[in-house]
């Protein structure tokens with residue numbers, strides 16, 4: 012980077028003159044050497060001084076300082092930091108006393124003082140002492156200590172002793188703590204590198220950065236990557252007119268980046284990767300710009316790529332990834348004739364790729380995945396003979412893949428999944444022998460692909476043809492099919508039989524055969540593929556396993572997905588390495604295999620839901636439970652009690668044993684599950700009191716106790732705080748809870764009172780689980796039972812229906828401003844509907860039916876504009892129904908069984924003819940259809956696989972059932 016700036020004094024790494032009186036040197040030798048030096052440095056300003064070289068240049072002081080410095084650190088060979096690292100100081104003093112000859116040391120040719128110390132990659136280990144003898148080398152101009160290990164000690168403040176320093180490089184040297192303000196006194200600094208130290212930070216960052224910009228005016232290179240700056244970059248940075256290289260990766264920068272910094276005339280590289288909260292826009296670039304590298308990724312930068320980008324004639328690399336850039340790719344981009352790397356991935360670019368891209372003759376990679384680009388495959392790319400990588404995935408490209416794609420003879424990677432390409436995979440593709448990766452998944456490529464054609468691609472490692480009809484029948488076991496896949500995805504390829512050729516794929520690491528129509532048994536040779544780690548066989552019609560059903564030694568399968576097949580009988584777990592076991596929605600019977608307990612690695616996800624497992628939950632699961640994140644045993648025939656096995660389940664996020672025949676109590680050890688977000692024991696025979704002991708679980712968001720034999724109070728008498736600080740969904744319905752709820756009962760239900768999750772991006776409960784795997788739940792909403800395939804963290808519900816709770820509905824209900832669903836039906840509540848309910852502005856579904864509520868419906872409830880579904884039937888309510896449109900839209904049945912209820916609006920809703928006392932809810936078929944449709948619409952965003960692009964809907968309707976229960 013800065014090679015040029017050192018020419019002034021890096022005369023020669025080991026120049027032989029400074030201690031020459033210690034060596035026998037003839038005068039001819041001296042003359043000879045002088046000649047060389049004069050030749051080498053004839054342009055140097057020091058030339059005139061060589062005439063006065065005297066024989067006493069050696070400074071014993073400097074030598075002693077270096078020898079002292081050597082003793083300050085241990086030598087520890089690092090694993091892999093620099094390829095070239097070796098202990099430079101080890102030889103010091105051994106090879107004579109001429110310290111100017113020592114490794115890494117350079118002296119001033121005139122004074123014999125040490126001016127350059129390059130101890131980068133020197134295996135130094137141990138704390139950097141604040142009084143290190145280093146600080147006595149007062150003539151030092153360049154110090155490089157990069158890639159050593161100073162054992163997380165702080166940067167000594169004494170660096171300000173070395174006032175002549177022009178280069179200071181402490182990169183990757185395990186320093187920690189605050190960067191001393193004294194560094195800013197080094198006004199001669201030309202290059203400052205404090206990058207990759209992981210735990211450096213600065214005090215009063217705004218002031219520090221302003222001083223830096225003001226004091227270090229000569230800086231040409233500044234690298235503070237991975238320094239925790241946590242502040243804005245002040246506009247003063249644009250005053251650093253000497254700056255050529257600026258790198259601020261992962262500095263937790265915030266605020267608006269001053270775009271004038273991009274316009275510093277000599278700036279060649281600017282790298283701002285991974286500053287998620289850094290906002291900014293690209294400026295209007297000037298013609299004289301020197302920029303070669305422009306890198307912004309994982310940021311909040313937005314706006315367009317300006318047309319003036321075409322002024323950056325020297326640009327070699329343009330990386331604008333994972334930010335909020337938008338607009339079209341400007342055609343002026345085609346003027347960047349030196350550009351070799353172009354990455355615009357994961358932004359909001361739209362429109363067509365301009366044909367001027369075809370002028371970028373130096374282009375090596377063209378990466379635009381995850382934008383909204385349209386048009387045909389940009390065939391101008393085929394002119395770019397240096398291209399090694401094309402990534403067009405997750406855009407809206409249409410049309411055919413170009414038949415002459417084979418022209419790109421250097422292409423190593425073609426990634427075009429998730430577009431609308433149609434037709435055939437061009438056969439010329441199979442002639443590009445350099446291809447390593449081909450990924451064409453999920454397009455509309457409908458022409459059958461014969462997998463045998465890939466045989467010619469000897470380098471091919473990654474092949475994803477998901478969604479394209481594939482034939483494997485031409486690959487016979489004795490054919491010379493020689494591709495050696497590492498990662499093969501043939502999901503949804505209309506494959507009906509297990510392809511035999513896979514048997515010989517010795518390097519296969521990941522195999523996805525999901526969503527085909529494969530019948531029969533899983534072949535046992537699969538388990539002898541020793542590199543196979545991930546195996547997805549989900550969504551086929553497989554019915555069993557060949558072979559002995561014994562774990563295969565050497566099998567390394569860690570992700571096994573068998574979901575949604577026709578598997579019968581006992582489950583087979585082929586390896587002791589399985590950490591993700593997904594086997595839901597089959598017909599597995601027998602007991603949960605104990606082999607899960609003796610796994611080599613602790614399981615992370617176990618999903619055996621929707622099968623017919625019986626017996627009890629094996630207690631031994633608790634032995635190695637510390638990595639378990641999800642245990643889903645829903646809808647089996649499990650009996651016995653839930654083992655008290657959660658003592659070490661610190662990572663458990665979701666535990667679902669609903670719809671079994673479990674008895675006993677909620678195990679006490681669940682209180683140790685500090686990560687638990689979801690606990691679902693619905694529809695069992697659990698006979699316990701309310702699990703108040705779990706109320707300290709800081710992350711619990713969903714608690715479903717529905718349809719068990721829970722009893723006792725929902726309120727701890729004397730207990731002041733309900734707890735459950737994150738609880739958003741509580742379903743205690745259809746149990747035997749009784750007693751009253753005090754009027755302040757809903758005080759401190761923090762997660763339902765205020766919406767902290769204001770993020771516009773949707774998050775799912777349990778969303779941190781891997782493999783696109785989410786927590787799902789069946790809940791009642793608007794009198795309809797719904798399966799939510801994923802639960803949005805903004806969804807909130809309280810369902811206490813079907814118990815024996817009496818007394819008043821707590822007035823404090825009005826505090827729950829973010830509550831969406833409230834169901835208190837089928838209890839024995841008395842008194843009035845609390846008027847405070849009008850404060851619950853998020854309320855969408857309210858069921859108070861079948862209680863003994865009296866008085867009138869508070870008219871203010873008529874203002875609840877979100878309230879789409881109301882049921883107050885079968886109470887003793889009186890008076891007029893509120894005027895609001897939401898109330899008038901309801902079915903008659905919502906109000907029936909309240910003889911005292913009247914009002915013009917009730918007549919408006921039901922008409923004269925409808926008898927208000929009717930027992931059976933009447934709803935016209937049309938109305939029902941309409942409701943279904945609107946709920947389907949709300950659920951649309953939640954089709955499996957769709958992750959972004961929804962705002963309101965949060966449910967997928969699975970079962971529709973009118974009425975309560």
Ligand SMILES: *[C@@H]1O[C@H](CO)[C@@H](O)[C@H](O)[C@H]1NC(C)=O
Pocket residue numbers: 079140142143144
């Ligand atoms: C640095 O200070 C420590 C005591 O704090 C002392 O033992 C050591 O000798 C000093 N080193 C130098 C190089 O002065």
Ligand SMILES: *[C@@H]1O[C@H](CO)[C@@H](O)[C@H](O)[C@H]1NC(C)=O
Pocket residue numbers: 012013131155157158180181182202203204232233234
């Ligand atoms: C710091 O030193 C390392 C190792 O020698 C080098 O790779 C890096 O480029 C240097 N930093 C600067 C800003 O020159």
Ligand SMILES: *[C@@H]1O[C@H](CO)[C@@H](O)[C@H](O)[C@H]1NC(C)=O
Pocket residue numbers: 212239240241263
């Ligand atoms: C960075 O520094 C800020 C402010 O000093 C601090 O709040 C934050 O926790 C630090 N971040 C990391 C990852 O250390």
Ligand SMILES: *[C@@H]1O[C@H](CO)[C@@H](O)[C@H](O)[C@H]1NC(C)=O
Pocket residue numbers: 698720
């Ligand atoms: C619950 O268990 C208790 C004994 O612990 C028993 O007396 C009671 O009958 C059980 N309740 C139900 C509904 O089974």
